[in-house]
C-alpha cells in the first residue's frame with residue numbers, strides 16, 4: 001500500500017461497528033480472538049464500505065444497489081495517493097474527471113475528502129449515474145464539488161463529456177475489465193466458489209454484468225481512451241488509467257507510440273490483494 005494510505009494499519013472493526021451499527025450483523029470473531037467481517041455474506045462489503053465512508057470520510061449517506069460493483073476502499077485510496085504524488089508539481093486547484101465512476105462514486109468521494117479536489121464523474125450506465133447523483137445530493141460535503149455527467153454513447157469516453165470550456169488537471173479510470181458477459185460471469189463463479197459457496201449462486205456477484213465488461217475488454221477500452229485523448233490534449237494535463245493486466249502493457253505502449261503521445265509513465269499500485277499499474281500520459 002501507498003505510504004500515505006491510512007489503511008496501512010488495519011481498521012478497527014469493533015470501533016467501526018460501534019460508530020456505524022449497520023455493520024454489526026456482519027461482524028464475526030476469528031479463532032485468534034480478533035473482530036472481522038464475514039465476507040461470505042453478500043452485503044458485508046457494502047456494509048463495511050458504508051462504515052468506512054461515514055466514519056473516516058465524513059459522509060452522511062452512502063449506498064449502492066445490492067447487485068452493483070462494490071469497491072474496496074483501501075485499494076481505491078491507493079490510486080488517489082499515487083495521483084497526488086503525480087500532481088505534486090501542479091500548482092493551484094485540482095479538478096479531476098473520473099471515467100466510469102460506477103454507482104459508488106468512489107474515486108470522486110476519496111479525491112474530495114482526502115485531497116480537497118473537485119471532480120466531474122461520468123458513467124455510461126444510467127442506473128449508476130442515478131446512484132452517483134443521489135450520493136452527491138445527500139452529502140453536503142460533496143455538493144458543489146462533484147458533478148455527475150451521463151455518457152450516452154458507450155463507444156465514447158471523453159467525447160460528449162468534456163465541454164469546450166472545461167479544464168482538467170487529470171482524468172482517471174478503473175476500466176471495465178472483461179471482454180464479454182460470459183467472461184465476467186465465469187470469473188464471478190470462481191470468486192464465489194473460493195468463498196466456499198455453491199456454483200449456482202449469483203453469477204453477477206459484485207457487479208451487474210454491464211459494469212464489468214466492454215467489447216474487447218480492458219485492452220480495447222484503454223486503447224480507445226489513448227486515441228480519443230488526443231482531441232482533448234489542450235484541456236487535460238494528465239490522462240491516467242488503471243491497467244489490471246501486465247500483459248496489456250506492450251500493446252498500450254504501441255498505441256501510445258503510434259498516437260505520438262509526448263510522455264508516459266507506468267506507476268505500480270496495489271488495489272487490495274492485487275498488484276496493478278497505472279498508465280499515465282500527457283501530450
Ligand code: SAH
Nearest residue numbers: 071100101102123124125151154174176211
Ligand atoms: N470506478 C468504479 C467502477 C469501475 S467499473 C470502481 O472503481 O469501483 C467500470 C465502469 O465503467 C462501470 O461503471 C461502467 O458502467 C463504466 N463504463 C463503461 N463504459 C463506459 C464509457 N464509455 N464511459 C463511461 N463509463 C463507462
